[in-house]
Amino acid sequence: MILFIDTHLNDVAIVLYENGEIVKEKVIEDVKETSSIVMYTIKKILNKSIPDEIIVVNGPGSFTGVRLGVTTAKTLAFSWHKDIRTVTSLECMALSTEEENKIVGFSDKNGYYIGIFDNDYNLIGNYEYISNSEFEEYSQKYKVITDVTLNYKKIIEYVRDNKEVLNPHEVNPIYVKKIAVEK
Amino acid sequence: MIRVAKLEDVSDILELGQKLLSNFDKTYDIANYIKNDNYIAIISEEKKINAFLLISENASSYELEAIYVIDKYRHQGIASNLIKYFLTNYYDKQKDIFLEVRSDNTEAIKLYQKFGFEIINTRPKYYQNKDAYVMKRVEYMKDVNILSIETSCDETSIAIVKNGVEVVALTILTQMDTHANFGGVVPEIASRMHTENITMVLEETLNKAHMKVSDVDAIAVTYAPGLLGSLLVGIEFAKVLSYVYDKPLIKVNHLVGHIYANKIGDHLKFPCLALIISGGHTELVKMTGDYEFEMLGETQDDAIGEAFDKVARVIGLPYPGGPNIEKLAREGEDTYKLPNVLNDGSYNFSYSGLKSSVINLVNKERQKGNEINKADLACSFQTTAVKELTQKLDLALKETGIKNVIIAGGVSANKYLRGKVKEVCDKFDAELTLPEFIYCTDNAAMIGAAAYPLYLKEDFADLDLNAKSTSNIC
Numbered sequence: 263m264i265l266f267i268d269t270h271l272n273d274v275a276i277v278l279y280e281n282g283e284i285v286k287e288k289v290i291e292d293v294k295e296t297s298s299i300v301m302y303t304i305k306k307i308l309n310k311s312i313p314d315e316i317i318v319v320n321g322p323g324s325f326t327g328v329r330l331g332v333t334t335a336k337t338l339a340f341s342w343h344k345d346i347r348t349v350t351s352l353e354c355m356a357l358s359t360e361e362e363n364k365i366v367g368f369s370d371k372n373g374y375y376i377g378i379f380d381n382d383y384n385l386i387g388n389y390e391y392i393s394n395s396e397f398e399e400y401s402q403k404y405k406v407i408t409d410v411t412l413n414y415k416k417i418i419e420y421v422r423d424n425k426e427v428l429n430p431h432e433v434n435p436i437y438v439k440k441i442a443v444e445k
Numbered sequence: 446m447i448r449v450a451k452l453e454d455v456s457d458i459l460e461l462g463q464k465l466l467s468n469f470d471k472t473y474d475i476a477n478y479i480k481n482d483n484y485i486a487i488i489s490e491e492k493k494i495n496a497f498l499l500i501s502e503n504a505s506s507y508e509l510e511a512i513y514v515i516d517k518y519r520h521q522g523i524a525s526n527l528i529k530y531f532l533t534n535y536y537d538k539q540k541d542i543f544l545e546v547r548s549d550n551t552e553a554i555k556l557y558q559k560f561g562f563e564i565i566n567t568r569p570k571y572y573q574n575k576d577a578y579v580m581k582r583v584e585y586m587k588d589v590n591i592l593s594i595e596t597s598c599d600e601t602s603i604a605i606v607k608n609g610v611e612v613v614a615l616t617i618l619t620q621m622d623t624h625a626n627f628g629g630v631v632p633e634i635a636s637r638m639h640t641e642n643i644t645m646v647l648e649e650t651l652n653k654a655h656m657k658v659s660d661v662d663a664i665a666v667t668y669a670p671g672l673l674g675s676l677l678v679g680i681e682f683a684k685v686l687s688y689v690y691d692k693p694l695i696k697v698n699h700l701v702g703h704i705y706a707n708k709i710g711d712h713l714k715f716p717c718l719a720l721i722i723s724g725g726h727t728e729l730v731k732m733t734g735d736y737e738f739e740m741l742g743e744t745q746d747d748a749i750g751e752a753f754d755k756v757a758r759v760i761g762l763p764y765p766g767g768p769n770i771e772k773l774a775r776e777g778e779d780t781y782k783l784p785n786v787l788n789d790g791s792y793n794f795s796y797s798g799l800k801s802s803v804i805n806l807v808n809k810e811r812q813k814g815n816e817i818n819k820a821d822l823a824c825s826f827q828t829t830a831v832k833e834l835t836q837k838l839d840l841a842l843k844e845t846g847i848k849n850v851i852i853a854g855g856v857s858a859n860k861y862l863r864g865k866v867k868e869v870c871d872k873f874d875a876e877l878t879l880p881e882f883i884y885c886t887d888n889a890a891m892i893g894a895a896a897y898p899l900y901l902k903e904d905f906a907d908l909d910l911n912a913k914s915t916s917n918i919c
Contacts, residue, residue: 295911297677297680297681297910297911297912298909298910298911299909300681301681301684301685301688301908302907302908302909304688305688305908325633325636325637325674326636326674326677329636329637329640329674329677329678330677330678330681332640333640333643333678333681333682333685334681334684334685336640336644337643337644337681337682337685337686337689338685338689340644340647340648341658341685341686341689341690342689430644431644431645431648434640434641435637435640437637441631441633441634443627443631443634
């Protein structure tokens with residue numbers, strides 16, 4: 263049984279995978295206070311069972327949102343002594359599209375997070391965060407996929423088969439976007 | 446108020462007792478119990494009795510006969526308080542205590558177990574068709590270990606505290622060096638570092654204590670006030686532990702934590718005046734008991750620690766400003782004239798005027814091309830800032846007649862301030878209690894100490910607990 267946690271934006275997704283299938287899926291849209299619902303939702307979904315593995319989306323996205331998901335996942339893995347793996351929000355998008363050129367991106371109001379992937383879902387170059395005006399220019403040159411429905415089954419199976427198991431202490435968010443003091 | 450029953454309480458006790466047992470008046474001759482010095486404690490509010498505890502005593506043991514709390518006052522820890530009152534004030538440790546309880550009254554059984562009672566016997570069909578358990582108290586109150594978490598600012602700290610007074614293990618990971626590069630705490634970086642380090646801080650704390658999370662009785666966490674993003678990391682972490690290990694979750698106010706830093710080693714005595722002084726708070730609070738607060742006065746603008754930090758920046762001292770002002774002030778004298786403090790007969794404080802006048806003074810002297818004597822200015826500022834506190838404390842000691850004073854919060858680490866507060870206390874023959882140095886600044890041990898009374902009251906939080914950036918203690 264694999265528990266998948268994604269809190270990187272305003273939507274919170276908690277998914278349970280078992281024997282080749284998504285057995286439970288709870289997506290709560292447009293959450294105002296992520297902290298109030300994450301643990302509560304996980305508790306309901308798990309219904310007293312303990313997963314064998316945990317997968318968490320470790321960003322990029324809302325700083326606080328990503329942090330809550332990662333803190334929850336690493337603490338669960340540490341406490342239960344279970345395997346934990348991470349996947350990025352942009353990898354999730356790339357894994358969920360059938361298009362050939364996988365340039366994926368999503369907006370956080372002030373700008374766009376962008377990632378370019380090859381057909382084996384390997385990241386080409388680095389993730390980038392660009393402003394809305396830069397995005398306008400960029401999207402005229404390249405076709406950016408911004409609207410995908412996440413394919414949780416494919417994401418979970420890909421991560422399970424391709425990503426390495428991490429020490430829970432070393433599971434941390436990636437932020438990409440610079441904060442004022444870093445500029 | 447808890448007190449021992451008197452003869453004039455008999456009719457009230459009988460009235461409550463009827464609700465417990467239809468033939469209560471036939472079973473217990475309350476007047477006789479009182480006359481024979483058997484023990485009846487009651488809780489009364491003005492003239493009305495809300496709860497009672499009846500214990501009979503013979504040569505070798507006690508029997509807990511009855512305990513009753515009226516509906517409206519249930520789930521507030523009143524039954525616990527009655528038992529605690531008996532154990533603290535009347536109980537002779539040489540004697541055993543017995544009681545009988547219906548086997549399906551799980552709530553009462555849980556309460557008794559908390560006080561060290563164990564089931565020693567079953568009496569089949571004792572209550573009509575229900576069994577009764579005979580319980581005996583085998584030890585004085587089981588030890589309570591609380592795992593506590595503090596992440597409200599730039600320290601990731603986890604502790605295990607026993608019975609609210611003894612620190613079993615404490616780890617404090619400070620981010621001060623990182624934030625010093627930016628001249629102050631950067632909230633986003635503080636939150637990031639909490640997430641990076643928190644499981645490691647837990648592991649280290651457990652190793653120090655030679656304990657597992659499953660060994661503790663509850664998980665406590667600071668939920669307010671503080672940096673929102675930082676608080677949220679600690680809260681989420683605490684919720685996970687509470688869920689995985691099925692332990693009650695206790696939310697603790699950071700400022701109450703600073704007060705309860707004095708409980709470590711059991712130094713907190715009531716009634717007392719508490720001076721809470723930190724980067725975000727300047728408050729004078731009267732305490733009459735555990736979690737019984739009355740705000741006497743608070744800052745009308747800046748907090749004292751904030752003023753220290755801003756003045757430090759203006760005269761070019763590195764972060765953290767407060768300790769650096771204190772250090773520099775030792776080399777200077779009180780030569781600069783600074784405006785006097787808020788003197789309106791209230792217990793309120795004000796620091797923005799003082800802060801502004803220092804800034805203006807520095808700017809004026811610079812314009813004139815004059816060199817500022819930084820040490821003298823630091824000393825003058827510190828002297829005036831502390832005088833603001835001591836004047837109000839002086840007034841409160843005089844008007845309340847209270848003889849215990851505690852200082853809490855980060856600024857209580859200032860030694861000059863400690864000395865001046867001590868002088869005022871000495872003047873009124875009041876006892877000053879200071880937390881040990883390590884418990885003055887942010888730490889999780891104080892959160893564990895503050896969580897203990899809440900644990901006894903079973904004041905628990907749910908998994909939807911959220912952080913609050915601002916919050917007063919009363």
